[in-house]
């Protein structure tokens with residue numbers, strides 16, 4: 001039995017933390033946060049992120065990656081959360097997972113090395129505004145691109161199921177044009193999409209037409225590699241409270257994109273689970289940091305002639321938070337391992353981790369404001385950076401109520 | 417991460433499982449069985465069963481063989497706890513002796529104590545009580561007043577203990593006594609190993625809110641104990657008690673998860689019988705309970721990992737206690753929520769008897785009190801883990 005991080009994993013976390021505190025501390029975070037007109041993507045930071053290999057964690061060694069897994073990636077995500085760090089690390093890693101798991105050999109060979117070193121900024125567009133985090137929430141449809149080999153030689157739904165075939169390049173600059181694959185035309189919207197404004201690769205989920213004669217909506221789910229510079233793509237920036245990211249709506253009107261041959265509803269569900277896990281890890285980091293900062297402040301802050309941290313009303317709530325945050329950390333570790341190892345209960349594990357970490361992050365950041373008093377409510381104070389990040393991530397890849405319902409479905413409905 | 421057990425550990429699991437399959441009577445596995453057996457009779461049934469378990473080599477799993485143990489690994493102990501819960505084997509009749517006294521004696525007992533106490537304890541031939549709490553000394557153990565005065569080779573004990581688990585069945589009691597007259601707080605205390613079968617000891621059963629009489633009051637009136645039956649040395653009672661209480665930690669979380677998970681399933685079955693398992697609000701609540709239960713399981717694996725590597729868990733065990741006890745209690749609040757008006761009766765619809773779950777629910781009210789109350793645990797986490805000032 002070994003339920004813990006290895007020395008290497010711990011060292012990775014310490015490296016990320018040390019780097020951030022030296023090179024991208026909360027002052028730098030704040031600059032990005034407040035620069036609402038900016039793209040939220042500090043290039044120096046991104047360069048370092050690439051150089052340090054933090055984007056390469058899940059990329060296999062044959063594609064110039066580190067060949068590790070989500071358990072290692074969650075170490076990085078936690079530290080990025082603890083630092084409230086802006087930038088497209090998470091969506092890029094997730095897009096890489098889509099390519100790794102559903103891409104053809106050619107797509108993997110073309111894209112993974114460039115994702116691993118930060119050459120490409122990528123993101124995922126999996127859901128329409130207001131939709132659920134599953135195939136029913138996808139608001140983009142795909143149809144075979146006319147005039148491609150694919151469209152003609154297709155299977156029952158017009159796409160076929162293999163990666164071989166497509167000869168036409170999607171229009172646009174074609175950062176990933178060389179690797180072939182079936183071509184579809186995408187229409188519809190996805191929103192909010194992280195870092196769409198700076199991405200040069202977007203993994204888009206789209207509903208494909210069902211077999212001829214099938215009921216509407218009975219189609220497959222395709223995952224597509226979209227060049228945001230392609231014709232028929234519009235990016236509409238969105239304004240949101242959390243300045244540690246940038247969000248936009250993706251509008252597609254017949255934009256051409258290449259299909260990942262391993263696409264399916266299950267592949268989409270898997271990708272969403274990975275997104276939920278990495279988000280939960282970030283939140284565990286946010287929660288731990290918010291709690292630690294609050295404890296430090298309340299040890300020193302004197303009122304009524306004693307540190308406020310000596311008042312039991314605070315102590316007990318902070319103790320409960322410590323338990324909750326620790327449980328969230330364990331849950332994230334377990335879920336990461338469950339995904340890496342393909343454990344039977346991975347679906348339950350991810351739902352547990354996301355529900356627990358989202359709640360812990362919200363509670364810990366709210367407590368951070370409350371137990372700093374008035375100063376915690378000021379713009380100058382860092383509490384709101386964490387609070388707003390936690391609040392944004394609360395809903396990303398499924399909010400706690402959605403995951404709790406999932407847990408109920410898995411443990412109530414399935415009970416015999 | 418490696419969440420598997422070793423081949424030897426899995427072989428042990430297989431042996432144990434097949435032994436349990438033939439040894440736990442089918443009737444015992446029915447959820448309400450033990451509630452229907454009178455306290456005294458049930459105790460003797462369980463004691464007999466534990467003797468058979470000892471004789472079959474399934475006792476003291478991670479204890480050295482010289483004490484009658486099996487010399488197994490912490491992983492085997494975790495497997496053992498889990499398999500017993502899975503088999504719905506009854507809980508031990510000697511919980512305080514097994515969990516606290518025996519490991520303390522192994523650590524600091526005299527050779528004579530090791531020789532004479534541990535094996536009969538393990539076989540449940542001698543049932544041990546823990547005599548710490550007094551009417552005016554519960555969470556604040558150092559306020560205890562029961563006195564012990566030397567008289568020749570004996571110590572003469574006077575005073576009262578309360579809420580003593582198994583008081584009615586106890587043969588001996590390890591009890592904290594003030595042996596230096598006039599001493600204050602943590603000083604001048606001793607841990608005595610006293611025979612309860614003597615005129616100077618009177619036990620009065622106390623009925624618990626669940627209706628059971630698992631605990632009682634213990635009165636000492638010139639009760640005698642030989643001075644050599646002091647554990648850890650005269651006057652060292654406080655440090656002995658702290659060492660003893662530190663054995664509370666360990667790998668028990670996995671078996672708690674297993675047991676609570678069974679309760680969760682029973683509660684879901686009740687919800688189904690009442691047609692409430694599709695209620696979206698209750699499903700949210702059940703989901704929340706399952707999240708905490710799963711977290712308990714992960715945490716238990718983390719704790720087991722630490723134990724296997726010989727790490728000192730220290731104040732982390734307070735976190736474990738909070739997680740399991742609060743989760744267990746909350747689970748039964750969800751049970752109440754789903755019962756609604758049906759909580760008024762024990763058979764709300766034909767074919768559904770919830771009396772066992774109801775009394776389990778009452779029991780959960782106690783788990784945040786004994787073994788260090790939740791408030792005390794939060795103090796420990798806040799002060800010793802987070803470093804908040806006193």
Ligand SMILES: Cc1cc2nc3c(=O)[nH]c(=O)nc-3n(C[C@H](O)[C@H](O)[C@H](O)COP(=O)(O)OP(=O)(O)OC[C@H]3O[C@@H](n4cnc5c(N)ncnc54)[C@H](O)[C@@H]3O)c2cc1C
Nearest residue numbers: 546547548549554555556579580581782785786787789791
């Ligand atoms: C089922 C059961 C079995 C038991 N078995 C045994 C046994 O075998 N042997 C034995 O010695 N004892 C036993 N006990 C007693 C148990 O250890 C005590 O009940 C426990 O230590 C609490 O003490 P108390 O009851 O005096 O409550 P008190 O200490 O009076 O506490 C009352 C309330 O005040 C809170 N409180 C106390 N101190 C603080 C503080 N510093 N900060 C904040 N809140 C505080 C408590 O959490 C509690 O909510 C048992 C109790 C139960 C319920």
